[in-house]
Amino acid sequence: MTIETLLLFAGALLVLFVTPGPGIAAMIARTLDTGPWHAALYGSGILLGDMFWFTLAVTGLSTVAQQLGPFWLVAKIVGASYLAWMAFKAFWSAWTGARPKPVFKAGSKRGWIATFFAGVAMPLSNPKPIVFYLTLVPAFIPIEAITPVSYVLMLLIMVVMAVPTAGFYIAAAHRARTWLSTPAVRRGADILTGLVMTGIALLLLFR
Secondary structure, three states: OOHHHHHHHHHHHHHHHHOOOHHHHHHHHHHHHHOHHHHHHHHHHHHHHHHHHHHHHHOOOHHHHOOOHHHHHHHHHHHHHHHHHHHHHHHHHHHHOOOOOOOOOOOOHHHHHHHHHHHHHHHHOOHHHHHHHHHHHHHHOOHHHOOHHHHHHHHHHHHHHHHHHHHHHHHHHHHOOOHHHOHHHHHHHHHHHHHHHHHHHHHHHHO
């Protein structure tokens, strides 16, 4: 594995991670709803899901992945259900003008675990990373040349590229929370968030 290949991989990942998609939209909504730490945990789940698809591509199991229809269906239902619940909370907030009660108590282990696994479900049912890792990566990276050492290096590159890009979106959304706290702006933001989350949930289910 050459340095040029690793740089090519890093550049491709940068495009994948920076381009707005369902994962970024969900992280932003999560930041506005429960704060940056939950959003960061959600993002770490997304990264783990990305690593899953990358590992399938590296180990040559992409053909097997095409047969995982029931698994994909479960992932789609889990991810879409979580996003649908977030959409419902946002619409409820816009309708009543009050923040709805959280599903889990603040700081509870169940709340953190649910957030993490909802993040994992996002790339498992999102066509964007599936196409990227199982189709595009093998097309421009010699999979047979990936050794255990280069595989670990590529995983580290994924972390290095994902953390600052996700951090940028989360930090920007967090800075906007004060402005969004005013009633009129908050109501409009809740409606917009609910519409975005509903759209993403439908996208995951029907694509």
